[in-house]
Amino acid sequence: MEISNFNKKRFYGVLVLCFLATAAFTAPLRNYVCIVRSNLPEKTVSFLEEYRDELSNRGYEAYAKDIDVYLKGSFGSGFVLYASNNKPYVVTNRHVVKEAETVDVEFENEDGSNSSYKELKIIAADEDIDIALVALPDTYARKGLTLSGAAVHDGDEVWSAGFPGLGADPMWQLGKGTVTNARAKIKELLSPDISTLIQHSAQVDAGNSGGPLMTANAKAEAGYTVVGINTWKATYRESTNFSIPASVVKSFVERSIAGRKKQNIDDRVKQFITSTTDKDEMFFSLGKYISNEMVAKSAGDEFMKALATAPSSVRSVIAKIFSYDPIEGLRYALAYKVWNAFQGDDGALKTEAGAAEESTNGMKVSFTPEGKDAIPSLWTEEQGNWRLSEFGEAKKTKAAKKASKKRASVSSVNGLEVDDPYLINVSAGALIPFETKSAGFNLSVLFMRKFFGGGPFIQTEKVDDVAILDKYNEEKYREAKSMTTAGGAIRFQVPLAFNKFIVAPFAEARLGLATTATMTSDNRSDRFYFGIGGGAYAAYRVTDWFAPMVGVQYMHSNYSVFFKDIAERSNSVLVFAGVKLVER
Numbered sequence: 001m002e003i004s005n006f007n008k009k010r011f012y013g014v015l016v017l018c019f020l021a022t023a024a025f026t027a028p029l030r031n032y033v034c035i036v037r038s039n040l041p042e043k044t045v046s047f048l049e050e051y052r053d054e055l056s057n058r059g060y061e062a063y064a065k066d067i068d069v070y071l072k073g074s075f076g077s078g079f080v081l082y083a084s085n086n087k088p089y090v091v092t093n094r095h096v097v098k099e100a101e102t103v104d105v106e107f108e109n110e111d112g113s114n115s116s117y118k119e120l121k122i123i124a125a126d127e128d129i130d131i132a133l134v135a136l137p138d139t140y141a142r143k144g145l146t147l148s149g150a151a152v153h154d155g156d157e158v159w160s161a162g163f164p165g166l167g168a169d170p171m172w173q174l175g176k177g178t179v180t181n182a183r184a185k186i187k188e189l190l191s192p193d194i195s196t197l198i199q200h201s202a203q204v205d206a207g208n209s210g211g212p213l214m215t216a217n218a219k220a221e222a223g224y225t226v227v228g229i230n231t232w233k234a235t236y237r238e239s240t241n242f243s244i245p246a247s248v249v250k251s252f253v254e255r256s257i258a259g260r261k262k263q264n265i266d267d268r269v270k271q272f273i274t275s276t277t278d279k280d281e282m283f284f285s286l287g288k289y290i291s292n293e294m295v296a297k298s299a300g301d302e303f304m305k306a307l308a309t310a311p312s313s314v315r316s317v318i319a320k321i322f323s324y325d326p327i328e329g330l331r332y333a334l335a336y337k338v339w340n341a342f343q344g345d346d347g348a349l350k351t352e353a354g355a356a357e358e359s360t361n362g363m364k365v366s367f368t369p370e371g372k373d374a375i376p377s378l379w380t381e382e383q384g385n386w387r388l389s390e391f392g393e394a395k396k397t398k399a400a401k402k403a404s405k406k407r408a409s410v411s412s413v414n415g416l417e418v419d420d421p422y423l424i425n426v427s428a429g430a431l432i433p434f435e436t437k438s439a440g441f442n443l444s445v446l447f448m449r450k451f452f453g454g455g456p457f458i459q460t461e462k463v464d465d466v467a468i469l470d471k472y473n474e475e476k477y478r479e480a481k482s483m484t485t486a487g488g489a490i491r492f493q494v495p496l497a498f499n500k501f502i503v504a505p506f507a508e509a510r511l512g513l514a515t516t517a518t519m520t521s522d523n524r525s526d527r528f529y530f531g532i533g534g535g536a537y538a539a540y541r542v543t544d545w546f547a548p549m550v551g552v553q554y555m556h557s558n559y560s561v562f563f564k565d566i567a568e569r570s571n572s573v574l575v576f577a578g579v580k581l582v583e584r
Contacts, residue, residue: 034079077211082143099327105136131252143221156215178200180201204233229243294389294391302337337392376391418496425455448493457486535553547581
């Protein structure tokens with residue numbers, strides 16, 4: 001199940017490396033265990049580079065850095081296995097190569113040098129059991145490890161081998177432990193209907209994924225027999241690691257080399273519709289149906305929409321996944337969009353699928369959720385599976401594509417859109433009334449969505465001139481009456497984002513309680529305050545959580561005496577500066 005991809009990744013962490021090996025075993029074993037590096041499709045790399053620059057221009061530096069780190073490449077482990085056809089293959093985890101077009105494998109030689117094999121073909125990748133098979137060239141001359149035909153038992157001594165990362169580089173590691181649960185059932189990782197897992201305590205760190213779990217066997221090649229493939233690590237418990245049993249690996253390899261039958265599109269569509277109704281995994285269940293091609297074509301906008309409009313629980317998960325695997329984060333943003341198309345007020349809608357129609361780019365399938373219009377989609381084959389490459393839009397004509405490309409170009413270059421990613425607006429400034437020369441002060445804290453928000457404010461304002469008379473009833477001087485007000489404000493804004501700049505016209509209404517006083521009198525009285533006005537501000541995105549801003553605002557204020565038909569009015573201009581904080 002695809003939700004397990006998120007759990008799997010969460011299980012990984014860079015921990016202290018532990019080397020537990022004897023020279024007799026480790027030296028030859030390195031000839032059979034390799035580093036596996038993914039080669040992304042050129043379209044994916046180009047898309048990520050452009051999207052990184054777009055995010056940076058729009059002020060989302062943290063997400064841009066996540067893509068930068070990802071583009072430097074990732075790696076896992078694998079091991080050599082000769083199948084029943086006597087050809088050599090590398091067995092690894094699907095999540096190590098899931099976004100790859102081809103892979104490179106490296107072997108560490110005894111003299112410290114590396115032997116590399118470039119751009120190898122991925123023969124098969126199974127979505128349900130997280131195993132992938134990579135073909136080695138016919139010129140490969142080294143031997144391979146042997147899969148064990150015997151089941152392991154609790155307490156058996158086992159060894160893990162692979163190339164976990166030390167910093168950014170893979171480093172050989174052989175770990176020793178015991179089987180702590182020979183038949184672990186964890187449905188979030190692997191359906192018990194397929195197989196149980198081997199839980200063990202042998203060292204597993206980030207980069208070990210795809211490496212072998214072994215038992216010592218003096219008669220076997222390199223002194224070990226493979227009993228499983230290391231795939232997951234629990235972060236919430238010490239020395240708790242999980243491997244897929246060798247029996248499952250063997251069945252997968254034999255199915256793959258036997259000439260896997262082409263996946264039936266009708267069966268795939270039925271599985272897809274069933275996944276839209278999964279209450280436990282929700283949109284995560286649709287991740288495996290989203291192709292890398294679809295991610296490169298349309299995921300950027302959907303990612304930003306999810307961050308802006310999705311529930312906080314969805315946003316936080318998608319952002320978390322994006323932080324360590326941007327492609328997966330984008331994939332789940334698309335999955336969320338697709339999943340929503342099949343949901344109604346009371347949950348998943350009953351959905352009918354039209355007959356699949358062949359096209360030059362794949363298979364067209366139309367979906368009709370109950371009470372909704374038909375949704376067109378296009379499916380293409382990727383790593384042996386039918387996956388969505390288009391959803392929700394009819395195929396565009398050349399003219400439409402050209403217009404779309406032009407709009408995309410304008411969007412990426414000029415960056416003009418309606419967007420404000422910040423949650424908190426803090427501002428302070430001078431409140432300058434039209435009627436008097438003395439300026440007041442305003443401080444406000446607003447909690448904003450994209451268009452609406454509100455929060456507390458406090459202000460002082462000089463409202464009008466009060467005549468101070470002498471004993472002959474002649475005016476000696478005039479004094480401004482001071483109003484101190486505390487209350488709440490509601491704001492509507494239209495934020496126009498232009499690369500790193502945000503310019504937002506807004507309208508605002510205020511309610512509060514005011515206290516009035518003059519310099520020459522201790523008498524104070526309370527007023528009911530109502531204000532309405534509007535203005536605009538400009539902000540510059542420095543980081544995802546900080547943007548300084550300046551603005552100007554007109555306010556018409558009404559101070560009413562309680563239970564009396566007496567009111568004082570003023571018109572003011574607020575000139576303010578402040579900061580926008582914390583990305584939503």
